[in-house]
Amino acid sequence: MDESQEPPRLRWQEATVERIVAQTPTVKSFFLRPAEPFDFIAGQHVDLRLTAPDGYQAQRSYSIGSTPGDATIELVIERLEVGEVSLFFHDVAQVGDAIEIRGPIGGHFNWRPIDGGPILLIGGGSGVVPLLSILRARRAAGSRTPMVLVYSARSLAEVIYRDELMHAAEHEDDFSMILTLTRETGPVTGARLGRIMRETIAEALEMLGEPPRLAFICGATAFVEVAAMFLIEAGVPPVRVRTERYGGSPAVALDASITLAPEA
Numbered sequence: 703m704d705e706s707q708e709p710p711r712l713r714w715q716e717a718t719v720e721r722i723v724a725q726t727p728t729v730k731s732f733f734l735r736p737a738e739p740f741d742f743i744a745g746q747h748v749d750l751r752l753t754a755p756d757g758y759q760a761q762r763s764y765s766i767g768s769t770p771g772d773a774t775i776e777l778v779i780e781r782l783e784v785g786e787v788s789l790f791f792h793d794v795a796q797v798g799d800a801i802e803i804r805g806p807i808g809g810h811f812n813w814r815p816i817d818g819g820p821i822l823l824i825g826g827g828s829g830v831v832p833l834l835s836i837l838r839a840r841r842a843a844g845s846r847t848p849m850v851l852v853y854s855a856r857s858l859a860e861v862i863y864r865d866e867l868m869h870a871a872e873h874e875d876d877f878s879m880i881l882t883l884t885r886e887t888g889p890v891t892g893a894r895l896g897r898i899m900r901e902t903i904a905e906a907l908e909m910l911g912e913p914p915r916l917a918f919i920c921g922a923t924a925f926v927e928v929a930a931m932f933l934i935e936a937g938v939p940p941v942r943v944r945t946e947r948y949g950g951s952p953a954v955a956l957d958a959s960i961t962l963a964p965e966a
């Protein structure tokens with residue numbers, strides 16, 4: 703199909719990098735302003751395309767972290783040591799650059815305030831990004847839909863949006879968070895050490911009070927698969943479980959965030 707005949711969301715356009723903000727030692731937010739602004743639903747993503755002078759192209763997907771209605775699109779990109787596109791963003795991209803973008807994409811992994819709840823959110827590493835957009839959508843609408851976030855990061859320093867999430871857990875009605883840190887050794891206020899386990903999921907379901915209307919799981923592929931298995935084992939019907947897989951090798955994902963058995 704000729705590109706001009708494609709639906710607008712599938713058409714490539716340029717977006718300007720307006721602002722770059724370091725979130726953690728390995729994660730930065732990139733605020734992009736598309737030439738043709740578009741509305742999106744919390745949980746959706748965009749595709750980015752980079753083209754080298756010799757014509758070589760690389761394309762990747764990134765979740766939108768911003769609040770629906772914001773003029774700029776916030777993408778939160780983790781630096782992977784051997785990652786082609788993430789290294790470009792971390793080491794080369796600058797404010798004022800034009801990036802090819804298309805979207806918004808995704809009709810399954812999203813939530814609107816009118817969808818209601820209760821909602822269970824489970825994120826590993828940068829998988830928290832679309833979940834934050836869901837929380838921001840809830841806040842912007844003044845919604846009190848009950849939500850519990852289970853978030854696994856390697857260390858406190860690597861918790862993305864740490865201040866915003868901790869503030870929300872303390873002050874926002876009907877929102878709670880279980881934060882698990884896999885590589886911290888000492889005690890950390892407001893977080894627990896170790897990986898997400900069956901017991902963590904059971905506790906989150908209990909905090910929710912009633913069975914989730916929907917559960918959203920996002921992160922590296924193996925993280926998502928194991929968390930989905932825990933949820934289904936706990937009695938959540940598969941039809942209520944929505945997943946977004948970011949890729950990555952199973953070994954890396956398992957080591958980072960989730961475990962099948964309690965650690966000795």
Ligand SMILES: Cc1cc2nc3c(=O)[nH]c(=O)nc-3n(C[C@H](O)[C@H](O)[C@H](O)COP(=O)(O)OP(=O)(O)OC[C@H]3O[C@@H](n4cnc5c(N)ncnc54)[C@H](O)[C@@H]3O)c2cc1C
Nearest residue numbers: 762763764765779780784785786787788828831948949950
């Ligand atoms: C719908 C969707 C939304 C996404 N949203 C985000 C987002 O908000 N933020 C974000 O940082 N990434 C996100 N990703 C992942 C992103 O698309 C890229 O895969 C990631 O940035 C790596 O690209 P790269 O070119 O840097 O690495 P590549 O050159 O593609 O890969 C380098 C190496 O890293 C491994 N790898 C790739 N992805 C991961 C991963 N997630 N975890 C561990 N190892 C990995 C590969 O197996 C490979 O060995 C999303 C993916 C999808 C499908």
